[in-house]
Amino acid sequence: xxxxxxxxxxxxxxxxxxxxxxxxxxxxxxxxxxxxxxxxxxxxxxxxxxxxxxxxxxxxxxxxxxxxxxxxxxxxxxxxxxxxxxxxxxxxxxxxxxxxxxxxxxxxxxxxxxxxxxxxxxxxxxxxxxxxxxxxxxxxxxxxxxxxxxxxxxxxxxxxxxxxxxxxxxxxxxxxxxxxxxxxxxxxxxxxxxxxxxxxxxxxxxxxxxxxxxxxxxxxxxxxxxxxxxxxxxxxxxxxxxxxxxxxxxxxxxxxxxxxxxxxxxxxxxxxxxxxxxxxxxxxxxxxxxxxxxxxxxxxxxxxxxxxxxxxxxxxxxxxxxxxxxxxxxxxxxxxxxxxxxxxxxxxxxxxxxxxxxxxxxxxxxxxxxxxxxxxxxxxxxxxxxxxxxxxxxxxxxxxxxxxxxxxxxxxxxxxxxxxxxxxxxxxxxxxxxxxxxxxxxxxxxxxxxxxxxxxxxxxxxxxxxxxxxxxxxxxxxxxxxxxxxxxxxxxxxxxxxxxxxxxxxxxxxxxxxxxxxxxxxxxxxxxxxxxxxxxxxxxxxxxxxxxxxxxxxxxxxxxxxxxxxxxxxxxxxxxxxxxxxxxxxxxxxxxxxxxxxxxxxxxxxxxxxxxxxxxxxxxxxxxxxxx
Numbered sequence: 001x002x003x004x005x006x007x008x009x010x011x012x013x014x015x016x017x018x019x020x021x022x023x024x025x026x027x028x029x030x031x032x033x034x035x036x037x038x039x040x041x042x043x044x045x046x047x048x049x050x051x052x053x054x055x056x057x058x059x060x061x062x063x064x065x066x067x068x069x070x071x072x073x074x075x076x077x078x079x080x081x082x083x084x085x086x087x088x089x090x091x092x093x094x095x096x097x098x099x100x101x102x103x104x105x106x107x108x109x110x111x112x113x114x115x116x117x118x119x120x121x122x123x124x125x126x127x128x129x130x131x132x133x134x135x136x137x138x139x140x141x142x143x144x145x146x147x148x149x150x151x152x153x154x155x156x157x158x159x160x161x162x163x164x165x166x167x168x169x170x171x172x173x174x175x176x177x178x179x180x181x182x183x184x185x186x187x188x189x190x191x192x193x194x195x196x197x198x199x200x201x202x203x204x205x206x207x208x209x210x211x212x213x214x215x216x217x218x219x220x221x222x223x224x225x226x227x228x229x230x231x232x233x234x235x236x237x238x239x240x241x242x243x244x245x246x247x248x249x250x251x252x253x254x255x256x257x258x259x260x261x262x263x264x265x266x267x268x269x270x271x272x273x274x275x276x277x278x279x280x281x282x283x284x285x286x287x288x289x290x291x292x293x294x295x296x297x298x299x300x301x302x303x304x305x306x307x308x309x310x311x312x313x314x315x316x317x318x319x320x321x322x323x324x325x326x327x328x329x330x331x332x333x334x335x336x337x338x339x340x341x342x343x344x345x346x347x348x349x350x351x352x353x354x355x356x357x358x359x360x361x362x363x364x365x366x367x368x369x370x371x372x373x374x375x376x377x378x379x380x381x382x383x384x385x386x387x388x389x390x391x392x393x394x395x396x397x398x399x400x401x402x403x404x405x406x407x408x409x410x411x412x413x414x415x416x417x418x419x420x421x422x423x424x425x426x427x428x429x430x431x432x433x434x435x436x437x438x439x440x441x442x443x444x445x446x447x448x449x450x451x452x453x454x455x456x457x458x459x460x461x462x463x464x465x466x467x468x469x470x471x472x473x474x475x476x477x478x479x480x481x482x483x484x485x486x487x488x489x490x491x492x493x494x495x496x497x498x499x500x501x502x503x504x505x506x507x508x509x510x511x512x513x514x515x516x517x518x519x520x521x522x523x524x525x526x527x528x529x530x531x532x533x534x535x536x537x538x539x540x541x542x543x544x545x546x547x548x549x550x551x552x553x554x555x556x557x558x559x560x561x562x563x564x565x566x567x568x569x570x571x572x573x574x575x576x577x578x579x580x581x582x583x584x585x586x587x588x589x590x591x592x593x594x595x596x597x598x599x600x601x602x603x604x605x606x607x608x609x610x611x612x613x614x615x616x617x618x619x620x621x622x623x624x625x626x627x628x
Contacts, residue, residue: 099322133427247400
């Protein structure tokens with residue numbers, strides 16, 4: 001197998017840190033464990049990055065590797081990379097410590113687990129790549145990324161055609177009849193994240209095809225370009241398609257190739273094949289996706305979301321709200337316009353890497369992100385001047401990814417490839433011998449390097465073990481519930497929550513799942529619903545869910561209190577206003593009920609006919625009497 005061949009070559013060359021980093025870059029995008037882990041597309045990737053970084057840091061403690069790190073520090077560009085990496089970790093640490101939800105910021109939420117711990121692991125891995133960089137190792141990494149990228153792209157392609165041995169295909173099909181669209185997620189959780197990742201596959205695959213001497217690996221590089229481009233098109237992701245175009249334009253600008261008859265023939269052939277597929281029966285879902293996009297030129301909620309996120313970022317300019325806290329804090333800044341346009345939608349991120357950095361870390365986070373981009377530009381320029389053939393392709397990959405990043409936030413995989421690509425550019429730009437040795441002045445760095453590395457190793461290992469154990473137990477609880485074994489499910493869930501990292505929980509999910517399995521609001525389910533109001537990342541949903549539990553007990557005051565807390569958590573969400581109006585009406589408080597119903601109608605934007613009917617009921621007491 002190609003992957004086995006490249007790992008054997010790594011080990012034969014004794015490039016052990018590169019072995020660890022290449023393994024992470026291969027496994028992280030690919031690994032999903034449905035049926036074994038509950039968050040099957042998130043937890044395995046986090047565990048791979050944490051354990052891979054742990055192994056890399058242990059190898060880093062060798063004297064020879066520390067010498068390589070000193071080489072990076074002696075070059076101004078390499079020193080810039082080191083300072084930015086340290087500044088990013090410090091900024092994340094401060095934002096997490098001073099966040100209103102420090103545990104959530106530290107460990108991350110359930111949907112992507114990109115808190116301080118995971119992000120610092122990504123940054124540490126990128127530093128290891130830059131510090132131990134060799135041009136021979138670059139070739140190995142390009143091989144690894146291309147092999148994994150082909151597998152990821154092919155999985156997404158077969159998903160488009162209705163073949164999926166691992167996931168239920170209905171989860172990524174939308175619509176009915178001829179207007180049904182498919183958004184294949186492959187192994188990345190969502191089509192947007194899948195397509196954004198493939199941008200690296202396409203351009204790094206092109207780098208492999210250009211720089212490789214072995215014909216086999218040239219073919220692998222070309223296959224990565226073709227499979228990745230096809231999968232991006234089939235994903236129907238506009239941001240990634242724009243990124244592919246801007247990346248190609250930037251590559252053309254950097255390379256300045258002469259347009260030959262062969263180039264023209266290839267371009268015309270690809271266009272003919274693409275158009276033939278698009279208008280063929282197999283392209284029906286792609287045509288449906290194009291129709292959806294023409295009807296939604298605004299890009300869904302993004303324009304309103306960006307505006308409201310910018311207003312939110314202005315409130316905490318110095319340190320931000322902390323990583324992964326957007327879902328909890330944003331409802332307080334959501335505008336009425338966004339609520340009316342998308343009345344029952346949960347916004348987990350700003351869908352923009354620049355705004356995400358600003359909201360999470362404030363001005364320092366934004367400045368550091370811009371600093372990394374500027375450093376990458378200078379590194380690419382220097383590497384191109386040094387005639388590093390892979391440099392233009394790495395730079396084009398970053399241009400493409402940054403373009404797509406304007407429409408989607410970082411996930412673990414996209415952050416991993418972003419920083420690692422910059423690290424590879426830094427490694428290409430910093431010469432192997434960059435002046436006189438400075439080993440003696442930097443001897444004092446050995447003790448701090450050991451201390452920091454061992455601390456990071458302990459933190460990453462601890463988090464990975466807790467997260468994986470909790471997730472495995474949660475999946476066991478789900479399977480037990482599905483089989484009707486309620487007591488076993490409760491025992492497994494208790495184990496899951498004992499191991500679950502602080503800051504978030506699965507109480508909201510499990511309280512609802514328990515009710516669905518037992519068909520009653522049992523005491524354990526009620527207890528989990530109560531706890532979810534404190535532990536859930538979706539606080540407004542948790543309070544709304546708890547109100548439903550109180551309703552089963554005919555506790556009107558409990559229902560009212562929970563609904564008011566739900567409104568407090570998300571003032572412009574229409575549902576708690578609507579439910580509260582009904583509760584108030586049942587209590588005989590008609591004027592208050594009318595005010596809440598009118599507020600619900602305003603926030604719903606006329607999308608739920610039940611609210612209009614309810615308003616009519618409030619205005620006509622006789623109708624209510626007859627209904628009773």
